[in-house]
Amino acid sequence: MALHISEFCIACDACRQVCPNxxxxxxxxxxxxxxxxxxxxxxxxPEAQCASICPVExxxxxxxxVPLNPxxxxxxxxxxxxxxxxxxxxxxxxxxxxx
Amino acid sequence: MDLPVIPIPxxxxxxxxxxxxxxxxxxxxxxxxPDAIRRKIQDHPCYSEDAHHYFARMHVAVAPACNIQCNYCxxxxxxxxxSRPGVVSELLSPDQAVRKVxxxxxxxxxxxxxxxAGPGDPLxxxxxxxxxxxxxxxxxxxxxxxxxxxxxxxxEFADEIAQHNIDHVTITINCVDPDVGARIYPWVYWNxxxxxxxxxxxxxxxxxxxxLEMLIERGILVKVNSVMIPGINDRHxxxxxxxxxxxxxxxxxxMPLIAEAEHGTYFGVMGQASPTAEELQALQDECAGxxxxxxxxxxxxxxxxxxxxxxxxxxxxxxxxxxMDIDYAAAMEKxxxxxxxxxxxxxxxRGAKQAVRAAHEDAQAETAGLRPVLMAVATSGGGLVxxxxxxxxxxxxxxxxxxGVRFIGHRKTDLYCSGDETCGDGESVLDRTIAAxxxxxxxxxxxxxxxxxxxxxAAGVAPNGEHAMETIDEAVLAVYREMAAAGKLAIPAxxxxxx
Numbered sequence: 001m002a003l004h005i006s007e008f009c010i011a012c013d014a015c016r017q018v019c020p021n022x023x024x025x026x027x028x029x030x031x032x033x034x035x036x037x038x039x040x041x042x043x044x045x046p047e048a049q050c051a052s053i054c055p056v057e058x059x060x061x062x063x064x065x066v067p068l069n070p071x072x073x074x075x076x077x078x079x080x081x082x083x084x085x086x087x088x089x090x091x092x093x094x095x096x097x098x099x
Numbered sequence: 100m101d102l103p104v105i106p107i108p109x110x111x112x113x114x115x116x117x118x119x120x121x122x123x124x125x126x127x128x129x130x131x132x133p134d135a136i137r138r139k140i141q142d143h144p145c146y147s148e149d150a151h152h153y154f155a156r157m158h159v160a161v162a163p164a165c166n167i168q169c170n171y172c173x174x175x176x177x178x179x180x181x182s183r184p185g186v187v188s189e190l191l192s193p194d195q196a197v198r199k200v201x202x203x204x205x206x207x208x209x210x211x212x213x214x215x216a217g218p219g220d221p222l223x224x225x226x227x228x229x230x231x232x233x234x235x236x237x238x239x240x241x242x243x244x245x246x247x248x249x250x251x252x253x254x255e256f257a258d259e260i261a262q263h264n265i266d267h268v269t270i271t272i273n274c275v276d277p278d279v280g281a282r283i284y285p286w287v288y289w290n291x292x293x294x295x296x297x298x299x300x301x302x303x304x305x306x307x308x309x310x311l312e313m314l315i316e317r318g319i320l321v322k323v324n325s326v327m328i329p330g331i332n333d334r335h336x337x338x339x340x341x342x343x344x345x346x347x348x349x350x351x352x353x354m355p356l357i358a359e360a361e362h363g364t365y366f367g368v369m370g371q372a373s374p375t376a377e378e379l380q381a382l383q384d385e386c387a388g389x390x391x392x393x394x395x396x397x398x399x400x401x402x403x404x405x406x407x408x409x410x411x412x413x414x415x416x417x418x419x420x421x422x423m424d425i426d427y428a429a430a431m432e433k434x435x436x437x438x439x440x441x442x443x444x445x446x447x448x449r450g451a452k453q454a455v456r457a458a459h460e461d462a463q464a465e466t467a468g469l470r471p472v473l474m475a476v477a478t479s480g481g482g483l484v485x486x487x488x489x490x491x492x493x494x495x496x497x498x499x500x501x502x503g504v505r506f507i508g509h510r511k512t513d514l515y516c517s518g519d520e521t522c523g524d525g526e527s528v529l530d531r532t533i534a535a536x537x538x539x540x541x542x543x544x545x546x547x548x549x550x551x552x553x554x555x556x557a558a559g560v561a562p563n564g565e566h567a568m569e570t571i572d573e574a575v576l577a578v579y580r581e582m583a584a585a586g587k588l589a590i591p592a593x594x595x596x597x598x
Contacts, residue, residue: 010175011163012165012174013163013164013224014165014219014223014288017164017224045291047291049291052288052291053166053288053293055165055174056175074286075168075173075285075365076365077365077368077369081368
């Protein structure tokens with residue numbers, strides 16, 4: 001029984017600091033959970049701590065690869081608006097002046 | 100970096116003092132503060148409007164984790180052209196941060212302040228944050244240390260902050276009402292749980308307020324930042340101002356929401372409006388009745404380096420820092436000399452300001468009863484009109500009136516993106532600049548080209564290059580009197596064409 005971290009991880013270090021089992025380590029290109037140490041916090045906390053502080057939807061997954069924080073669950077942004085963002089990418093910052 | 104030499108009229112430099120009748124008219128946003136606080140912040144660019152023309156600051160990005168989510172923040176995004184809080188290019192370990200700070204402080208001797216502001220929350224990364232402060236207070240004791248936090252863990256760390264020679268803390272407080280907070284914070288990590296909605300906001304607010312009180316009890320200066328979010332907390336921020344002032348915060352900084360869909364934030368994607376410059380100013384003026392307001396904040400990145408409004412971070416990337424050969428002791432001595440020199444100049448400039456204002460009061464008959472005018476100024480520091488129009492990436496806006504001159508805020512020409520022309524939506528830089536100057540009737544600069552001159556005039560903003568190298572106050576008031584003499588102020592402001 002162990003959680004794992006997907007490529008959506010932004011390496012913010014929040015999960016490592018709150019893991020009761022010291023199961024999470026900084027790694028490239030993203031953080032890594034040691035499956036031998038991870039207990040999914042059972043016995044320590046009612047909720048998996050990494051999944052409770054992770055700011056990115058889809059980054060913490062269970063053994064089946066199902067995200068504990070699915071799209072839209074953390075930011076409240078409707079999932080149908082998310083792919084459009086991914087498509088516009090980084091470089092195209094427009095200027096708005098006052099709205 | 101060379102700072103311009105400021106010519107000081109001898110008579111003006113000798114003036115000043117609170118007996119002079121220029122004292123207290125408009126201008127000085129810190130006028131009401133006790134002397135002890137004024138002394139503490141006189142060379143702090145983020146706290147003192149005057150100091151920010153002379154002294155530099157830097158942030159080191161050692162704190163990646165955060166324990167709350169704000170609807171205006173998206174931690175996933177880092178465009179290197181972008182400049183806004185929560186965004187960095189290079190995360191540093193505490194050791195790297197200390198090397199970088201010492202390198203910057205050697206190269207930019209007017210640097211007085213080191214802040215840790217993120218890119219997450221410094222107190223959600225206590226080991227990294229305090230390790231950095233501990234090393235720095237040993238190696239560069241002359242540098243002021245600041246920390247900026249969402250306040251969630253302040254009660255836990257107030258004592259440790261007090262121990263580390265950190266005498267300035269900024270808390271971002273957007274509300275004191277959990278119902279308002281529920282629309283700003285989707286979740287807060289607290290006591291091993293992800294809280295949501297009103298409960299989350301209530302915990303955050305309680306800790307912020309308790310933390311504020313604890314810092315004040317320990318003699319630490321506290322500034323409060325608030326993000327103005329139209330329709331959500333704009334009407335509520337006056338209440339916030341009252342509450343934090345009553346508890347002892349010395350300065351309130353109301354900043355405009357940055358919300359662009361491209362940033363991928365909740366507010367950006369959902370089309371939440373940002374305030375216009377005019378709306379921001381109106382709210383700052385309303386809050387100013389309650390406490391000292393700060394209007395020169397540039398909402399810089401968590402890894403910004405240099406004078407406010409500039410970012411020299413790229414010159415000090417770690418690979419460059421690692422090959423620099425620095426004599427730290429000599430650098431600290433140089434900083435002490437530069438600081439002394441700049442404080443002298445700043446003092447003289449303040450004296451000159453008083454004299455200019457007093458002279459304006461003496462000449463009040465020329466402008467009595469006339470309407471106020473907003474003017475934009477291009478400056479590269481030193482409190483002077485000394486920048487070419489085309490080089491200005493931001494303009495400082497001042498209001499001239501029969502009462503005198505006061506600083507209103509800044510307008511960015513490139514907003515939050517400093518990319519080149521390929522990184523935009525085709526609007527020309529000049530169009531954007533003119534749009535940014537909405538409401539200003541004149542723009543003062545050292546020089547200006549032929550093309551922008553015509554475009555500005557057509558848009559109803561009078562370009563003016565005749566006061567180059569004068570102090571800003573002097574130049575703004577001179578132009579105001581010129582407008583008065585020309586009969587332009589007896590009538591309402593002309594309708595401007597928006598670019």
